[in-house]
Amino acid sequence: MLKLVYKKVSKTFVRKGVWVRVPPPAPFILYKTKPIIWNREVLAYLVGIGLGDGNLSKPNGRSVRLRVSCDLKYPFLTTEIIGALYYVLPESKVGIVERTGRCLDISSHSNYWEMILGWKANEGSKYIQNATVPEWIWCKDEYIKACLKGLIETDGSIYYDRGYPMVMFTNIVADLAKDVFQMMNWLGFQPRIYDLIPKSKFNVKRIYHVRLAKNVQEFLNLVQPLKA
Numbered sequence: 599m600l601k602l603v604y605k606k607v608s609k610t611f612v613r614k615g616v617w618v619r620v621p622p623p624a625p626f627i628l629y630k631t632k633p634i635i636w637n638r639e640v641l642a643y644l645v646g647i648g649l650g651d652g653n654l655s656k657p658n659g660r661s662v663r664l665r666v667s668c669d670l671k672y673p674f675l676t677t678e679i680i681g682a683l684y685y686v687l688p689e690s691k692v693g694i695v696e697r698t699g700r701c702l703d704i705s706s707h708s709n710y711w712e713m714i715l716g717w718k719a720n721e722g723s724k725y726i727q728n729a730t731v732p733e734w735i736w737c738k739d740e741y742i743k744a745c746l747k748g749l750i751e752t753d754g755s756i757y758y759d760r761g762y763p764m765v766m767f768t769n770i771v772a773d774l775a776k777d778v779f780q781m782m783n784w785l786g787f788q789p790r791i792y793d794l795i796p797k798s799k800f801n802v803k804r805i806y807h808v809r810l811a812k813n814v815q816e817f818l819n820l821v822q823p824l825k826a
Contacts, residue, residue, distance in 0.1 A: 662712055782810060
């Protein structure tokens with residue numbers, strides 16, 4: 599079993615097993631001289647999507663590109679991601695490129711993506727940068743639920759074991775797996791977390807699993823991932 603290490607998250611922290619949280623920050627930033635209002639629940643959802651199947655890069659050396667890979671068997675999920683991107687950045691064009699192997703890439707260019715997602719373009723993979731859930735998401739239950747929705751829709755799976763629904767989140771970033779565990783726990787659920795080393799000479803990175811086996815339907819009703 600993975601030994602959990604509770605970490606301080608800015609002003610959100612654990613003290614003797616009790617989570618203490620502060621009010622969320624103001625839902626806007628300054629864009630030049632005009633304030634731009636953002637819906638933080640949509641941003642939290644995109645953070646989950648980005649942490650799961652997202653990638654940041656600077657292909658032209660200037661603007662940051664967020665690229666999200668989607669499976670074609672989830673057309674409603676693809677539509678929701680595109681809609682969320684247009685909602686938060688209506689002036690940024692969303693590109694769609696079909697790939698071989700029944701998948702497509704959705705991309706959006708904006709220099710805000712590094713600030714929103716919490717990691718950097720061209721500074722290595724999310725594994726190298728230890729990309730985790732940004733601090734502001736821990737401030738409100740609605741943000742946690744939205745972020746979990748994005749994470750489950752990308753790096754999660756919903757399946758049945760002996761007729762009972764199960765939810766599994768899988769990732770190679772240990773701290774991100776711990777974040778998912780803590781978010782589920784904060785919402786009142788009791789997941790389990792464990793790790794393993796795959797039996798493959800091509801992939802030696804430890805894989806972390808967060809598995810929810812109790813009150814799964816209640817969790818799905820609350821978070822509403824489209825995979826369900």
